[in-house]
Amino acid sequence: MTAANLEQHPLLPWLALQHTHGIGPVRAIQLRRKLGVKWYQSEQLERCTFNAEQRLQLQTAHLDVLEALLTWQQGAANRHILHWDHPDYPEQLKATVGAPLLLFVEGELGELPQAQIAVVGSRHPSYVGKENTRDLIPMLVDAGAIITSGLAIGVDGLSHRATLDAGGTTLAVLGSGLERCYPKRHQRLAAELIDGGGALLSECYPWLGPLAHHFPRRNRIISGLSVGVLVVEAAERSGSLITARYAIEQGREVFAIPGAWQNPLASGCNKLIQQGAKLVMDANDILEELAAFSVAAVKIMQPMSEELLPYPELLDNVGLEVTALDLIASRCQQPVQEVLTRLVELELAGWVETVPGGYVRARRG
Structure with missing residues (x-):
């Protein structure tokens, strides 16, 4: 050219x-x-x-x-670059706040607009969590759902594998560029996923490796593509609950499998159910809520406009002047990595903006 x-x-x-x-x-x-x-x-x-x-x-x-x-x-067949105005950019995702400007896809585009159910959970699921994933996925596939997840170890990988074993189609949203498949142990799974008619997606440039702040962004794409999110197992502080929070804000259904209160991997799911997520005992609990895959906006928490400031102790330390990440973390007395993850969420929600040298408070209308 x-x-x-x-x-x-x-x-x-x-x-x-x-x-x-x-x-x-x-x-x-x-x-x-x-x-x-x-x-x-x-x-x-x-x-x-x-x-x-x-x-x-x-x-x-x-x-x-x-x-x-x-x-x-x-460099290979079936690679696509979709900008926000592209006719193949998935409408379900496009309708969400903070949808990525560019989406990189390797695989079939035809499945992107189809009804998707996101399945997320712990990277180290219990025996019961593994069994629940393997048991639920085939019924969802039989109902015609595309299964979407994040290709991570644990529940994500099990979801992709169970979908392929059931003859279904699955999509994986990566927290790295598509040339830098992460984790590396799932490279073969990623190839099988594409061969099975699915696709890999990312908003990262193809050559970028996995970075911590990529994953919260990845999570809002997973929920944004889907009509509902199933949380299989999750601790109270986990990436899966970030995905569930995005799903709530995007008006998606949220489902959670309960567990014993003594099990720390069940605490996140139990908390979601307390807050209004649909309790799942079998796949029919999901399918009856998504009859004909219509989206009924179940609100588990109050929308952002009606609730108190998110992470107020963090926002108090980001003003209209540029504030460096290290200084924000020092003022909050929180780990830099945790502060960075929360700042990414706040930026996507429109509370802060990234500027040279750090962050500033956004001028919300």
């Missing part, structure tokens, strides 16, 4: 958004909706309150990134 053709490529405006400081996915889509498909033209940008640096970044042609992405796409 010539340089002139590259400069007209439809991905370039979306790459500019990706690389502009202070613009997350929520603000980016607001910009697209306000200005239309030609938002990146200079006369359109004049209508917005961007600083000089942001205006320059928005009009920068990231040709090196574009060339690398096109090389990846052409």
